Amino acid sequence: MTHLDRGNYAKKHPDANINPEAETLLKAETEHGKTTCAAVHRVAKQLKITPADAGVQVDLLELRLVRCSLGLFGYGKGVKMTQPVDSIAQDLEALLDQASHDGRISCKDCWRIAKELKVSRINVSSACEFKGLRIKPCQLGAF
Numbered sequence: 001m002t003h004l005d006r007g008n009y010a011k012k013h014p015d016a017n018i019n020p021e022a023e024t025l026l027k028a029e030t031e032h033g034k035t036t037c038a039a040v041h042r043v044a045k046q047l048k049i050t051p052a053d054a055g056v057q058v059d060l061l062e063l064r065l066v067r068c069s070l071g072l073f074g075y076g077k078g079v080k081m082t083q084p085v086d087s088i089a090q091d092l093e094a095l096l097d098q099a100s101h102d103g104r105i106s107c108k109d110c111w112r113i114a115k116e117l118k119v120s121r122i123n124v125s126s127a128c129e130f131k132g133l134r135i136k137p138c139q140l141g142a143f
Contacts, residue, residue: 007062010059010060013060016060018060025046026039033063034064037069038067040054040065041140051139055139059141070110070122070124073143088130088131092123095116096131099112105135107135107136107137107139110125110135111139
């Protein structure tokens with residue numbers, strides 16, 4: 001959902017219920033109604049649930065996600081953390097080509113590639129921008 005949908009995130013999940021344990025952990029990671037991508041992933045790991053399920057809990061609690069781990073949003077109005085690049089390492093480009101389809105690559109694949117190559121997630125998302133790849137879907141359901 002976009003910033004225009006703020007305050008209506010729960011509508012995406014009409015049949016879902018708030019998990020009290022997730023609520024406690026997420027609220028502990030929240031400041032001014034905002035929580036970070038990294039915090040939601042930590043909570044998912046603690047609860048042994050998928051990032052997608054944690055993302056549903058974020059929506060049900062009407063929390064706003066900030067500081068995307070790929071640097072795509074949440075760093076200020078219209079600000080991305082991706083860095084312009086002039087070229088991409090061959091191994092990174094090969095993995096991006098393998099994982100992408102129809103000009104898209106998943107957030108999860110970007111994380112996997114970063115871990116595999118031992119590079120930052122921002123480096124991977126910057127390479128995606130260089131190649132014109134759209135990162136979608138988000139593991140947390142933000143996009």
